[in-house]
Amino acid sequence: MAALQRRQGQHAALAIAAVVIIVGVPLWWRTTETYRAWLPVTQINELAKLQLQLSVDVEVVFARGTLTPEQQKKVPLTQTQDEEHMVDEDTALRYRYETRYRTATIMEEDALNQPTAAEADLSLHTLSESPCGSVVVYVIPEASSLLPEVVEVYIGQRRTAMLRIGAQMRVGRTLKQLLAHLEPRIQQVLQVMSFSHSDITAALSDRVRPSPGNKESLADSMRAFKSSPGYEITFSLLNPDPKSHRLHWDIESAVQNYIQPLLTKLAPVANFSIDSQILYYAMLGVNPRYDSSLSAYTLSADSLAHVINPVEARLGSNAASSNPVLNFLLYVPDAHHSPLYIHDHKKQKVHSNAFHSPRWGGIMVYNVNDFYGPDPVFPMDINISMAKVMGVFLAQLRLLLGVQSSATPPGFVVASCGSAGLADWELDRLMWSRTVENVATATTTITSLAQLLDQIGNIVINDNIAQQVSSTVTSLQLAVAELEAGNLGFALQYSKEAILASERAFFDPSLLHLLYFPDDQKFAIYIPLFLPMCVPILLSLLKMLSEARQRRKEKQAKRD
Amino acid sequence: MKTLTLLSLISTYVLVSSIGIEDKAGQFFGSGHTNNWAVLVCTSRFWFNYRHVANTLSVYRSVKRLGIPDSHIVLMLADDMACNHRNPKPATVFSHKNMELNVYGDDVEVDYRGYEVTVENFLRVLTGRLPPSTPRSKRLLSDDRSNILIYLTGHGGNGFLKFQDSEEISNVELADAFEQMWQKRRYNELLFIIDTCQGASMYERFYSPNLMALASSQVGEDSLSHQPDLAIGVHLMDRYTFYLLEFLEDIHPASTTNMNDLFKVCPKSQCVSTPGHRTDLFLRDPGSVLITDFFGSVRKVEITMETINLTSPVEQVEDKPVDGDLQRETHSYVDQLPVSEIIHQKPKQKDWHPPDGFILGLWTLILLVFFKTYGVKHLKHIF
Numbered sequence: 028m029a030a031l032q033r034r035q036g037q038h039a040a041l042a043i044a045a046v047v048i049i050v051g052v053p054l055w056w057r058t059t060e061t062y063r064a065w066l067p068v069t070q071i072n073e074l075a076k077l078q079l080q081l082s083v084d085v086e087v088v089f090a091r092g093t094l095t096p097e098q099q100k101k102v103p104l105t106q107t108q109d110e111e112h113m114v115d116e117d118t119a120l121r122y123r124y125e126t127r128y129r130t131a132t133i134m135e136e137d138a139l140n141q142p143t144a145a146e147a148d149l150s151l152h153t154l155s156e157s158p159c160g161s162v163v164v165y166v167i168p169e170a171s172s173l174l175p176e177v178v179e180v181y182i183g184q185r186r187t188a189m190l191r192i193g194a195q196m197r198v199g200r201t202l203k204q205l206l207a208h209l210e211p212r213i214q215q216v217l218q219v220m221s222f223s224h225s226d227i228t229a230a231l232s233d234r235v236r237p238s239p240g241n242k243e244s245l246a247d248s249m250r251a252f253k254s255s256p257g258y259e260i261t262f263s264l265l266n267p268d269p270k271s272h273r274l275h276w277d278i279e280s281a282v283q284n285y286i287q288p289l290l291t292k293l294a295p296v297a298n299f300s301i302d303s304q305i306l307y308y309a310m311l312g313v314n315p316r317y318d319s320s321l322s323a324y325t326l327s328a329d330s331l332a333h334v335i336n337p338v339e340a341r342l343g344s345n346a347a348s349s350n351p352v353l354n355f356l357l358y359v360p361d362a363h364h365s366p367l368y369i370h371d372h373k374k375q376k377v378h379s380n381a382f383h384s385p386r387w388g389g390i391m392v393y394n395v396n397d398f399y400g401p402d403p404v405f406p407m408d409i410n411i412s413m414a415k416v417m418g419v420f421l422a423q424l425r426l427l428l429g430v431q432s433s434a435t436p437p438g439f440v441v442a443s444c445g446s447a448g449l450a451d452w453e454l455d456r457l458m459w460s461r462t463v464e465n466v467a468t469a470t471t472t473i474t475s476l477a478q479l480l481d482q483i484g485n486i487v488i489n490d491n492i493a494q495q496v497s498s499t500v501t502s503l504q505l506a507v508a509e510l511e512a513g514n515l516g517f518a519l520q521y522s523k524e525a526i527l528a529s530e531r532a533f534f535d536p537s538l539l540h541l542l543y544f545p546d547d548q549k550f551a552i553y554i555p556l557f558l559p560m561c562v563p564i565l566l567s568l569l570k571m572l573s574e575a576r577q578r579r580k581e582k583q584a585k586r587d
Numbered sequence: 588m589k590t591l592t593l594l595s596l597i598s599t600y601v602l603v604s605s606i607g608i609e610d611k612a613g614q615f616f617g618s619g620h621t622n623n624w625a626v627l628v629c630t631s632r633f634w635f636n637y638r639h640v641a642n643t644l645s646v647y648r649s650v651k652r653l654g655i656p657d658s659h660i661v662l663m664l665a666d667d668m669a670c671n672h673r674n675p676k677p678a679t680v681f682s683h684k685n686m687e688l689n690v691y692g693d694d695v696e697v698d699y700r701g702y703e704v705t706v707e708n709f710l711r712v713l714t715g716r717l718p719p720s721t722p723r724s725k726r727l728l729s730d731d732r733s734n735i736l737i738y739l740t741g742h743g744g745n746g747f748l749k750f751q752d753s754e755e756i757s758n759v760e761l762a763d764a765f766e767q768m769w770q771k772r773r774y775n776e777l778l779f780i781i782d783t784c785q786g787a788s789m790y791e792r793f794y795s796p797n798l799m800a801l802a803s804s805q806v807g808e809d810s811l812s813h814q815p816d817l818a819i820g821v822h823l824m825d826r827y828t829f830y831l832l833e834f835l836e837d838i839h840p841a842s843t844t845n846m847n848d849l850f851k852v853c854p855k856s857q858c859v860s861t862p863g864h865r866t867d868l869f870l871r872d873p874g875s876v877l878i879t880d881f882f883g884s885v886r887k888v889e890i891t892m893e894t895i896n897l898t899s900p901v902e903q904v905e906d907k908p909v910d911g912d913l914q915r916e917t918h919s920y921v922d923q924l925p926v927s928e929i930i931h932q933k934p935k936q937k938d939w940h941p942p943d944g945f946i947l948g949l950w951t952l953i954l955l956v957f958f959k960t961y962g963v964k965h966l967k968h969i970f
Contacts, residue, residue, distance in 0.1 A: 391891075
């Protein structure tokens with residue numbers, strides 16, 4: 028009886044152990060598992076090693092008088108040039124310049140016969156439209172009167188440049204020599220019109236911490252806003268003295284006429300929203316000094332840094348969006364402190380009477396004491412001349428958005444930027460650096476997200492995050508492919524999609540790492556639950572094992 | 588000999604001219620930041636933790652005075668001391684005994700208040716993982732050129748900081764949050780100040796670059812409070828923050844005091860605990876870091892040299908033509924309160940309810956007692 032009972036007890040213990048191990052453990056594992064959707068980790072790791080190829084289509088057109096007739100027959104030819112740079116161990120860049128050489132058509136020759144370079148430029152534009160990202164260089168003879176004496180290169184408003192062939196290439200040279208002579212000069216033009224290596228490395232600053240080498244580029248990179256899908260621009264009129272001045276500014280038409288064309292042209296790069304406001308009794312935080320030699324008040328360059336903060340507290344911002352804000356302030360000094368001039372570091376009057384702060388905006392001081400008649404009656408009605416104001420704000424806007432031309436090399440003349448405030452090649456420059464920046468940022472985001480999710484096993488990865496990550500990876504691959512193919516417009520679009528998706532995935536509210544369970548806390552939770560249950564099972568199993576061993580010993584002893 | 592002097596002269600000239608260029612561009616390269624943010628958190632509630640709120644508000648005042656605007660400050664206060672029922676002077680929070688300095692005032696913008704101050708919200712603010720409906724004032728919209736000041740105060744222990752008396756944030760979580768900020772380049776440099784007991788334990792685990800940390804006490808030490816006010820009845824400030832504020836009172840937006848002076852604030856003789864700091868993760872030398880790099884907001888400024896010549900005349904924007912027959916809808920307010928009913932005090936019409944359990948039970952009890960006493964045979968007389 029006792030044996031039967033013991034046998035039953037053993038079977039019961041075995042059965043319970045079996046249920047616990049076969050059913051219980053998997054059930055516990057499955058129910059305490061966090062849901063982690065699948066992420067394309069291999070593709071993300073591939074993207075982490077960024078290898079960008081930027082392809083530029085260059086067309087070099089020889090005008091009449093630059094080539095001999097035999098050379099003209101050989102000329103329609105294409106050359107490809109590669110420049111490789113290893114920025115750091117994870118990032119490699121290759122610049123491919125596909126240069127097509129050809130002779131000018133009759134219509135282009137007619138266009139180049141115009142008296143000045145600007146007119147020639149205009150008529151060339153009517154002939155053909157070059158695609159986004161490409162550059163056309165017209166090589167004109169040395170003796171041509173199109174460009175003034177000292178000027179070697181004229182960069183037009185669209186994507187064309189005119190290059191003077193150079194004195195030494197006059198007599199008895201082969202095509203090869205000619206092309207070899209032109210190559211570095213065309214390269215120089217491309218550095219200005221397309222992109223330079225320093226621009227691209229500055230755009231990669233997210234991945235590669237820039238070495239404090241070139242200080243100019245550091246200042247440039249600090250000044251311009253980082254790439255963002257949208258920006259908000261606010262124009263504010265500050266009137267500290269409403270008792271003396273009743274100011275009227277027609278901001279709506281001014282924005283429509285002067286600012287909107289630029290923003291429309293920049294539409295592929297970002298969205299812009301504009302608003303304006305008038306602030307009364309808003310003072311500058313700094314007391315200007317009276318300069319008797321000018322009989323005017325002056326603000327020195329050192330005190331300008333302290334002007335912004337007291338005003339900023341009163342500027343509102345759109346609570347609904349998280350886009351970066353560009354503030355443009357127009358300050359009309361009060362009657363007692365008029366006129367007010369800004370002095371630069373050399374104590375010279377600044378022509379524009381304006382200053383700007385990197386990544387913030389600009390302030391312009393508008394003096395109205397010229398409007399006072401012989402017998403001023405306060406309050407005076409004053410109409411602000413918006414053309415002058417918008418000229419300054421437009422220049423500041425270009426700087427802050429990164430549409431900055433690096434110092435042009437000597438002998439270069441750049442055409443004025445036209446009615447839109449932005450030349451086509453400047454837009455291309457911006458698009459190149461923005462595309463590279465977007466691609467770099469998106470890859471770092473997605474890589475660090477994958478790393479984070481890998482390290483912390485407790486974070487739940489929802490399906491929508493996995494979907495965003497997949498779409499980021501797809502967009503990135505497409506953007507890199509389009510860059511290789513040289514389609515700048517599509518590359519920018521895909522890079523924007525990539526960045527939006529990657530930001531959405533990284534900043535998803537559900538990814539909060541609050542599930543930090545140190546190991547000792549895990550033990551503290553599970554031990555009171557499982558230990559009381561496991562102890563009898565284990566002990567009974569051990570007991571059975573020891574009995575079985577004893578029986579085996581007895582059997583062996585019997586045999587012996 | 589002559590060549591040597593000539594060489595030294597030339598070298599000093601070159602040095603001086605290069606310093607000149609450095610000075611001119613000096614604004615840009617001292618620090619790499621263009622804007623400043625501050626996240627000031629008070630984590631404890633209840634009236635006796637008045638001093639933590641006063642700490643945070645005093646730091647808020649200093650930071651605002653030195654130039655950081657409200658739009659760049661995220662202020663989190665876990666409890667409302669100014670309007671607390673036990674405050675003998677409502678709408679004030681004093682930071683000095685004898686009620687000398689009211690740090691509350693009428694332009695304090697609290698972004699997270701009361702029960703909104705949780706570990707989750709704090710981490711969400713730092714990492715940026717806020718729900719899309721969060722307004723701008725509750726977000727930390729910093730970029731890769733922002734210097735951020737983070738100030739935490741409350742009750743803490745070895746490796747954790749207590750939030751709201753019910754949860755805690757550990758030093759590992761904090762370090763991971765900073766690493767995520769670094770991964771997304773949400774800061775250029777970060778200064779972390781913590782005024783709690785055993786505060787140094789909170790920065791032990793940091794591993795991201797460009798972090799500098801200060802704490803009011805080492806592991807195993809308590810941070811003590813400064814002085815009680817007998818009229819209000821609680822301690823008004825903590826020692827470390829009190830002496831920190833005394834130090835900050837001497838700073839103005841153009842001052843050039845550096846971080847090494849900040850490390851000397853509140854020595855053991857004044858603070859009783861030993862303040863600690865950590866600078867090994869910081870790339871620049873602390874002696875070259877200005878206090879105003881973190882506590883103030885000194886903007887870099889460039890003169891605008893170029894303007895664009897706009898010659899096209901301004902075309903007037905046409906107003907949209909107004910419809911001749913504008914239908915004017917008369918709007919009226921919906922009655923917010925049934926005022927007429929309140930004024931005339933009409934008696935409330937009570938709906939009839941069947942008798943509830945209590946009444947039924949009482950009746951049943953009475954019936955039972957009756958029949959028990961007098962016998963069941965009387966039942967037929969009743970029903």
